[in-house]
Amino acid sequence: MRIGIVGTGYVGLVSGACLADYGHEVVCIDTDQDKIAKIGRGIMPIFEPGLDTLVASNVAAGRLSFATDIRPALTDVSAVFIAVGTPSRRGDGHADLSYVYAAAREIAAEMSGPGVIITKSTVPVGTGDEIERIVAEVAPGKSIAVASNPEFLREGAAIEDFKRPDRIVIGCEDELAEAILTEIYRPLSLNQSAPVLVTxxxxxxxxxxxxxxxxxxxxxxxxxxxxxxxxxxxxxxxxxxxxxxxxxxxxxxxxxxxxxxxxxxxxxxxxxxxxxxxxxxxxxxxxxxxxxxxxxxxxxxxxxxxxxxxxxxxxxxxxxxxxxxxxxxxxxxxxxxxxxxxxxxxxxxxxxxxxxxxxxxxxxxxxxxxxxxxxxxxxxxxxxxxxxxxxxxxxxxxxxxxxxxxxxxxxxxxxxxxxxxxxxxxxxxxxxxxxxxxxxxxxxxxxx
The missing domain is CATH 3.40.50.720 (NAD(P)-binding Rossmann-like Domain)
Known part of the structure; x- marks a missing residue:
């Protein structure tokens, strides 16, 4: 399956490399041109044991690529993960969702569908509802579902956690999103018997x-x-x-x-x-x-x-x-x-x-x-x-x-x-x- 990931921070980069390692074709997108250039040279933006090797091997195999322009990167993708930051908002402590919503708008505009936009970022309850509203506004008539797929990665053990998870949580409201996410995680659920919870x-x-x-x-x-x-x-x-x-x-x-x-x-x-x-x-x-x-x-x-x-x-x-x-x-x-x-x-x-x-x-x-x-x-x-x-x-x-x-x-x-x-x-x-x-x-x- 061809998958897009918006954001090459801790969650996006680890998830992208691991999904590529399971045979998916993954493109990781980030507006930070310097970061993407460094990753292309094998310089990781974070220290995570084994990540540099995993990225390099999947780039060499042609399963993992990186881009700064979202439009060509999302050609023919079936799923796009949003993995941008959600820092505490200055002044009140709420999660700052501005990056999430901006990514959702860009993805909805460029995604042809049918497909699913998936929040991998940690977001407060109800965020998926707002993304669904954004999709309806930006891309009326497109068959684009919205789902939540939270990450449970420990820094320092993220690759192991992704490949041998305690559970995979899929939050969705329709059959299209469930079917696509189930297919994405099929290698994990089959090989490692990881429980999949659909909610x-x-x-x-x-x-x-x-x-x-x-x-x-x-x-x-x-x-x-x-x-x-x-x-x-x-x-x-x-x-x-x-x-x-x-x-x-x-x-x-x-x-x-x-x-x-x-x-x-x-x-x-x-x-x-x-x-x-x-x-x-x-x-x-x-x-x-x-x-x-x-x-x-x-x-x-x-x-x-x-x-x-x-x-x-x-x-x-x-x-x-x-x-x-x-x-x-x-x-x-x-x-x-x-x-x-x-x-x-x-x-x-x-x-x-x-x-x-x-x-x-x-x-x-x-x-x-x-x-x-x-x-x-x-x-x-x-x-x-x-x-x-x-x-x-x-x-x-x-x-x-x-x-x-x-x-x-x-x-x-x-x-x-x-x-x-x-x-x-x-x-x-x-x-x-x-x-x-x-x-x-x-x-x-x-x-x-």
């Missing part, structure tokens, strides 16, 4: 937001349990393990940390809350999770400051800046709030991240960026683990002890066990761990 369009739009909001609530919940564990002398990792064995709860997203960030959870929870308010169906639990997560990030900086004792003039080495490993995405990363709060307290910040430093430089003024974890630690008063990149899971702790001006490590991901740190001579501050009381570190007090 009404509004249900599909809600499923995406409801799923992300639930995971955000789960993260906020375990972070608050971590705070309680610290207060009462519990261990949040053991608590999480104990409740995670319950199949009604599950173990995923029960890792205490510095709060969620990224391109999805912050904007999607906010957009869902705005939609709920519009319909006077208030989501108190989601609202509380959003507030708790915002407070969480600055609280992590206070934890570091508390461990330092005297903060002003001290130097801290941050390991990891992106909101999660295996991505270069800095959007709403906890590191942004942590760095700002540390700098407000007079702390000098050094940082190292395997992939995110190019983006971080523009967002973190005053930070000294280093070429390795060990360079960052050299002479610092504390080592702070913020993002759980694989290369930070097996640090040479003995070497770190020698490099640091004071043997203090604040582990905001609970990667290291207290006994590992003690053997290396490091004082370890974790999350949701028993408080063993203050100890002297280099003449200042810190929590061991």
């Amino acid at each position: 009404r369009r509004r249900d599909a739009e809600l499923i995406k937001y409801a799923a992300n909001a639930f995971l955000a609530v789960k993260i906020a919940y375990i972070n608050e349990i971590a705070d309680l564990c610290e207060a009462v002398g519990g261990d949040v990792q053991q608590v999480a393990k104990g409740i995670g064995f319950d199949q009604r709860i599950g173990s995923k997203f029960l890792n205490a940390g510095p709060g969620y960030g990224g391109s999805c959870f912050p904007k999607d929870t906010l957009a869902l809350l705005k939609t709920a308010d519009d319909y006077q169906a208030h989501l108190r639990i989601v609202e509380a999770a959003v507030k708790a997560n915002d407070l969480r990030k600055r609280a992590m900086a206070r934890k570091v400051i508390g461990a330092l004792g005297e903060a002003r003039g001290r130097t801290v080495a941050l390991l990891g800046l992106t909101f999660k490993p295996n991505t270069d995405d800095m959007r709403d990363a906890p590191s942004l709030a942590i760095v700002a709060a540390l700098q407000d307290a007079g702390v000098n910040v050094r940082a190292y991240d395997p992939e995110g430093m190019d983006q971080a430089r523009a967002m973190l003024p005053g930070v000294a960026f280093c070429t390795s974890a060990y360079e960052a630690a050299d002479g610092a008063d504390a080592l702070v683990l913020v993002t759980e990149w694989d290369e930070f899971r097996a640090l040479d702790l003995d070497r770190m002890t020698q490099l640091l001006a004071r043997p203090l490590m604040v582990d905001l991901r609970n990667i290291y066990k207290p006994e590992e740190a003690r053997r290396a001579g490091l004082y370890l501050v974790g999350l949701g761990k028993p408080n063993s009381g203050p100890v002297l570190v280099g003449g200042s007090r810190a929590v061991a």
